[in-house]
Amino acid sequence: MSSLLEFVFGWFFGLFADLLWWLIPDEIESRNDRKRLLEGEVRCAIRAGKGRVLNIGTEWSVGIAQISTGMLLFTPSMGIVGTRQVRVLGIRERDGSIAPSPLERPVGDWLDFIVTTSGGELVVRFPLEVGDAAVEVLTP
Numbered sequence: 001m002s003s004l005l006e007f008v009f010g011w012f013f014g015l016f017a018d019l020l021w022w023l024i025p026d027e028i029e030s031r032n033d034r035k036r037l038l039e040g041e042v043r044c045a046i047r048a049g050k051g052r053v054l055n056i057g058t059e060w061s062v063g064i065a066q067i068s069t070g071m072l073l074f075t076p077s078m079g080i081v082g083t084r085q086v087r088v089l090g091i092r093e094r095d096g097s098i099a100p101s102p103l104e105r106p107v108g109d110w111l112d113f114i115v116t117t118s119g120g121e122l123v124v125r126f127p128l129e130v131g132d133a134a135v136e137v138l139t140p
Contacts (some may be wrong), residue, residue, distance in 0.1 A: 043127055048123075056122060071088065091113055091135055
């Protein structure tokens with residue numbers, strides 16, 4: 001009887017630990033996103049809609065952006081090299097006018113927006129948790 005009870009408790013706590021392994025990192029990331037936004041920062045991914053815009057190509061680059069009204073200062077951690085200063089002339093939700101990259105796969109919960117600049121249009125992706133608030137800050 002005690003070995004059966006030990007098996008059941010071991011299985012239950014193993015399952016519980018596995019669930020926590022998947023849930024806790026997402027919650028931590030969401031909290032970090034909210035804290036970053038209060039400091040004027042947001043995780044984001046960026047790419048050009050077509051061709052090259054402000055020396056940004058059509059492949060995704062991921063990093064952190066400092067945001068303020070009408071200005072996005074993107075510092076990449078993967079993809080392009082070097083910080084990009086993007087003056088935002090307009091921003092709207094992605095409506096299909098710029099087709100997704102053929103290599104694009106949804107990863108996590110993100111919101112996509114089209115940012116109009118003097119050099120063309122960029123696709124900018126913000127975390128779902130703070131995407132709308134980041135757009136409110138960024139809108140000129």
